[in-house]
Amino acid sequence: MGLSPRTKANQTEMQAVRGGRPRSEQLHQAILQTTFDLVLRDGFRAVSLEGIAATAGVSKATIYRRWPNKAAVVMDAFTNKVGSGTLFHKSSTVAESIRLQMRAMAKSFRGSDGTLVKALLAESEFDPELAKALQERWTLPRRRMAILVIQEAIRKGEMHSEVDPEDVIDILYGPIYYRLQRNAGALTNAYIDRIFHTAMKGLGTKNS
Amino acid sequence: MGLSPRTKANQTEMQAVRGGRPRSEQLHQAILQTTFDLVLRDGFRAVSLEGIAATAGVSKATIYRRWPNKAAVVMDAFTNKVGSGTLFHKSSTVAESIRLQMRAMAKSFRGSDGTLVKALLAESEFDPELAKALQERWTLPRRRMAILVIQEAIRKGEMHSEVDPEDVIDILYGPIYYRLQRNAGALTNAYIDRIFHTAMKGLGTKNS
DNA sequence: TGTGAATCGAAACGGATCGTATCGTATCTT
């Protein structure tokens, strides 16, 4: 079943979908928008489905008809806005385009995206369905894009050929998520640049 | 007040501590042990204080007399076992002792420590008091130790002198927490070694 | 030895929220 909105197909083993009053797309958007606003204002934990229903001017049943629980609604409210994610752009070198993408990601994390990603990641620790949804809809697409770019950097001789692109991602992006999730300092451009350059150049000297 | 066990001093502005029946140290340990076991078995979210009380054979009031909430009990149940943390040991080079410490940390994360750290970190996103306690009792002590070692590595010429030790920590340990919190692959020794060596050597070539 | 003080277990409390169910009304398809 997963965390996707319930469709008429998976909701129950109901007969063919024809007939009946259709669901209101307007209510759908109202629910997602309200959820987005409330979670940003009050935090994931403080928001209840009853609160969302009341604020959106909708009955609880209408929400439960479409999503199985709060995490699913928030997940949709989030992906509804974020879209496909921060893309890589061409630049002078491939490595440079990676640095700029890291900056773009940090910038989005400084705003509402960061707040919601943080909440969803934390909640996913307690909710396997949400974890799966985040993995499929957030993490994996981004990692796949990054791997392609890193492989290109390796092909062009900008990165060592023996490194595993997966490890490169962990080293470059691990610190960003680390800071995001711990509130361990602002994700400034300066920080991103330092992480990038330090990782590229390496920590060690010839003596190590 | 914080997340520490309530003491007679901070519990209320009660008069001097003399007199009265003393708290049972045996119950204290029973509560912590039960909490530890239950959280490992059922997960942080699934465990309730009522369940802990029932299993430990203790009344709810006895728990609330000592801790303000569930997170605080789990935090104590955890630090009660973990002790001061994985230490750095002397080795052939300072860098080598860092690698070995990373391995030791990964090993502890493969066991019950990892399960509890993960749960506490996630929960701390929703609980500022817990976040503060984790910062003070877990993160900061470890970072302080690591900084000293990294500075030593720099002094001995094993690491570049222009790098910020804080950034070194983020680059080396960020990936470990990243994997831990996402369940993104096992924290094997091989993984640790790859991250360490890749970070030490650097991702880039002379062309980047 | 007894007296005060705090702890203990048991139990009940109000409150929040969950997810479900019921019912009458509204709205769409055929």
Next chain:
DNA sequence: AAGATACGATACGATCCGTTTCGATTCACA
């Protein structure tokens, strides 16, 4: 017009929270 589904309102049982009360217990100290 008939059938099917969405919708709002409302109630429900359940769980857990954190607090409170009570009588009984256990200790320190005079």
